[in-house]
Amino acid sequence: MIERPDSSSASIARNLEGYVGFANLPNQVYRKSVKRGFEFTLMVVGESGLGKSTLINSLFLTELYSKDYPGPSQRIKKTVQVEQSKVLIKEGGVQLTLTIVDTPGFGDAVDNSNCWQPVINYIDSKCEDFLNAESRVNRRMMPDNRVHCCLYFIAPSGHGLKPLDIEFMKRLHDKVNVIPLIAKADTLTPEECQQFKKQIMKEIQEHKIKIYEFPDSEDDEDSKVIRKIKEKMPLAVVGSNVVIEVNGKKVRGRQYPWGVAEVENGEHCDFTVLRNMLIRTHMQDLKDVTNNVHYENYRSRKLAAVTCNGVDATKTKGQLTKSPLAQMEEERREHVTKMKKMETEMEQVFEMKVKEKKQKLKDSEAELERRHEQMKKNLEAQYKELEEKRKQYEEEKMSWEAQQRILEQQKLDASKTMEKNKKKGKIF
């Protein structure tokens, strides 16, 4: 027997009178996470030549794409492929298994209809793998290969989003965290950039595209920073593989006759903002949103499809709060009641029919009885009649015979007298 008070009311806040030690918990968590290592999957999507590979190299300060491992634009493809590169990078004792997923061929064809399909398929297949691994009976440490973030590169036209951009983002915004970026931002002046950003955000809102939203922080300082970032969306970035010396400092940048566009200069482009946000502050949140929102959506859609076969859509809402097994249990119970009802109904019909038939039999029995009675009566009447007749006849016979006898007697007497008379000589 268990006594469990209602958790919301019985959670009593306590003030501790002395050091207990669980303030050390965060450190324990820290240690364990470092030991486990981290994983992150980043997807880059955009037409070729927008500087995707360069940006990746700049972001992670490493030669992910190099001569030996060329970036997506270097590999000319006729069809859209989805390819992944896995690298292991270490920093400050922290190990990160980084997977970069690129999509060579995206938007490069003349007819780009459905070029987002391979991307969607890839994302879904990773979710499927995770779902299957999570649902096994024997589970082990599951590697998290789901796509945590998708950087979408917008060409710096200066006007607005292209139809392909809108279509792609609309199709992917509820499957993965989409972060739109303005590529090659060094072709836009600050005013043009501002204008462009405004236009893009307007179009994003018009089309109800849900790009990745930074969670609000309880900390006031953080909130300020976050608000600043939000105002700069979408981020306009510049990437570079080349290190140039500017004013005695070595910086990554692009050398032009008219100057150097520095990658990490906040006034030149939003690269630092992107890097800080993507790697230094919100990497974990991107993973959490992928796990808690996008993956859960995928999972519930998948499982709902399995369990609601043949059930009309109006019923599914209530069933989603249960596991498929619990739902089957409930369906079983429902079925039992249904069967009981059916049984009683059938019983009723059966009884009724039996009663009917019995009644019919009874009726015909009664009918036959009646007829028999009638016939019997008839016969009896006839018998009686016959008896009457016989009686009559007997009486008649008797009376006639009596009459005859009298006549005979008379005759006899008459003949006797005649004889006497004859004898007496009256007659000679």
Next chain:
Amino acid sequence: MSVAVGSKPSPSEDLRNLALSGHVGFDSLPDQLVNKSTTQGFCFNILCVGETGIGKSTLMDTLFNTKFEGDPASHNEPGVRLKARSYELQESNVRLKLTTVDTVGFGDQINKEDSYKPIVEYIDAQFEAYLQEELKIKRSLFNYHDSRIHACLYFIAPTGHSLKSLDLVTMKKLDSKVNIIPIIAKADTIAKNELHKFKSKIMSELVSNGVQIYQFPTDEETVAEINATMSVHLPFAVVGSTEEVKIGNKMAKARQYPWGVVQVENENHCDFVKLREMLIRVNMEDLREQTHSRHYELYRRCKLEEMGFKDTDPDCKPFSLQETYEAKRNEFLGELQKKEEEMRQMFVMRVKEKETELKEAEKELHEKFDRLKKTHQDEKKKLEDKKKEIEDEVGAFSKKKAAVQLLQAQQAGSQSTKKDKDKKNSSFT
């Protein structure tokens, strides 16, 4: 445009180790993770198993430096029941939702065979609740209040000899379901020399009976050393007290005896500090992790296998979750259909039976009436015969009558002529 899909490996699928040419900044990842957990808050659930009066509540109070409410339990409980209480504690910026579960009435009954059952049931129930949440279609695991037991403190009575059989039985039942940390309660009744012998006896008994108690992890460099040194002192002999006694010029938690003062936080007096260190400061997270990755997984595996789930089909190809569910569902629907069919069949049979019955009755009735009809026919015939008889008689009689009448008429006629003759004759004389 043809569309090709596939995650084809880039030139080398092996994991490349790359060097960084500057500070990228992902070394903040653990901090990001920790910040997230801290904002969410932590939760920890302790189960205390031990006889009534052995000091469970006092120890909890001492460990967490606070007075948890509750009246001392009586010895008259009819069975073992579990009482859970939740508290929200905060230390610096860390919030902890602590749940203490007490076994009320443990060891008080005369027949203690079933004492372990409510405990096992409680632990299983928490696992089941988590499993159900995990299996839901629309679930919210990230803000699920985890009620699974993370640590079980097993209070051993300070007899000084060995473990009681109830202890062995109970711990054996619990060791695959929860992290067991055995402790010697009320250790201030055992002398130092006896304590050492007692501890060895207990440990050897646990080993020889195959009881798996919680092992402090030694795989991480930072904690390996401290865990190893502490493990030597298992099981921890503890003393609990919420009363403070003045020691020197400080107030410390202690128990005052005529012969001296037992200081709770003095490592020479008892192992309380070691327990606090191990349980809370060093291994709390590991206890939570073990509960989730070992005990819960074991429970889940058993439960799923019980329900008929398998990972691979007879051909050793892995099942996808969808296939498994679909197969189960089809099986289930098939079962339901079969049941319906069975019921229908049963009815059909009954109907047939009843029909034959009624047909029999009908037949009988017809036969009866056929017989009656026949009898009636016979009677009618008899009647006819009799009628004929009478008619014949009447006919014969009328004929006779007619004949006699005729004769009589003739005779009368002849007699009248005779009379006339006679008269004539007589008139001649």
